[in-house]
Amino acid sequence: MLFRSVLFALIGVSSRGEADVLGRALKAAVGQSGGAPPASAQPATASGKSATATPGLMEWAGELKSITLPDLLQLTVRQSPALQNAKLDIAIAEARIQQTWARNDWLAKAQLTGSRVNDVPQGATTINKDLRLGGSADLSRLLPTGGTIDVHVDTQYEFIRTTTVTDTINPLTGLPLVFTGAGTTWTNNVNLQLNQPLFRGRGRALFDANEARATLARDVATLARRIAAIQTVQSVISAYWDLVLAEQTVAITQGSLQLARERLRVTQIGADGGKVPRSEIPAVLQIIATREEDVLNGELSVLN
Secondary structure, three states, rough: OOHHHHHHHHHOOOHOOOOHHHHHHHHHHHHOOOOOOOOOOOOOEEEEEEEOOOOOHHHHHOOOOOOOOOHHHHHHHOOOHHHHHHHHHHHHHHHHHHHHHHHHEEEEEEEEEEEEEEEEEOOEEEEEEEEEEEEEEEEEEEEOOEEEEEEEEEEEEEEEEEEEEEEEOOOOOOOOEEEEEEEEEEEEEEEEEEOOOOOOOOOHHHHOOHHHHHHHHHHHHHHHHHHHHHHHHHHHHHHHHHHHHHHHHHHHHHHHHHHHHHHHHHHHHHHHHOOOOOOOOHHHHHHHHHHHHHHHHHHHHHHH
8 A cells, every 4th residue: 555655646646545535625616605616636638637637657667569479488498588488498408419429430540650861880790771660550340249349450661771791802993892782571460359348338228327417407398398388378378368357347347437537526516506516526526536546456466
């Protein structure tokens, strides 16, 4: 009640809606003769309304825009934070599922090495050229049984040329004898390695465990999004029909207010003719004040 009183004071409700209506009406009728109506606190316009009447809450709220329930639902679904968060949770869960697919990939690794040495003396022998080239490749993957398989291939190539000076003297030239040699070597290796757990850590269930866990997380996120969507739609539909009910209630209350004002007009005419006691006018004013309060409360319900 305190909130309503303060709100009435802020929007400037007519004196008919203020407290102690009966006392104010009787005070205004003092000094008047016959069935003359009480003096109005504010000048009236040609339409019968107060010249300084304060606009209602509906006018202060601005122009009303109509919207259908399907359009309202589509707008809410697009802008709902809960649905947007649920959509992101599903995308994250699907990405985690894709991360587990790496277990089905083959892992390839390759390495290439090379070296060259020229003119390296080793006692009486000099290595004129030593060229070495090597390469290796590995191909491995996890097996659905929980094991691993690895295929290894490597090759080595070596070319060497040497010169050896002996202590033997050539009788024709008088110089030491010199021997030159060269050779090429190829080495190739192929290895196949298989590792398989026989007890713990084997089997398809363990191999697919991470994907199953990620799939369950995705299903939970999907169900959470459905729940959020259902709750959002329920809230929108409930609020929509609450708004319709509030608008219809305001319309009915406004019609009741108009009837009360018409009753006041008829009562004032009867009082002027002496057919109706003047004591009935304050009661009608009290009814009008109650109807105005009901209209105000209804407008507040619509705006909320």
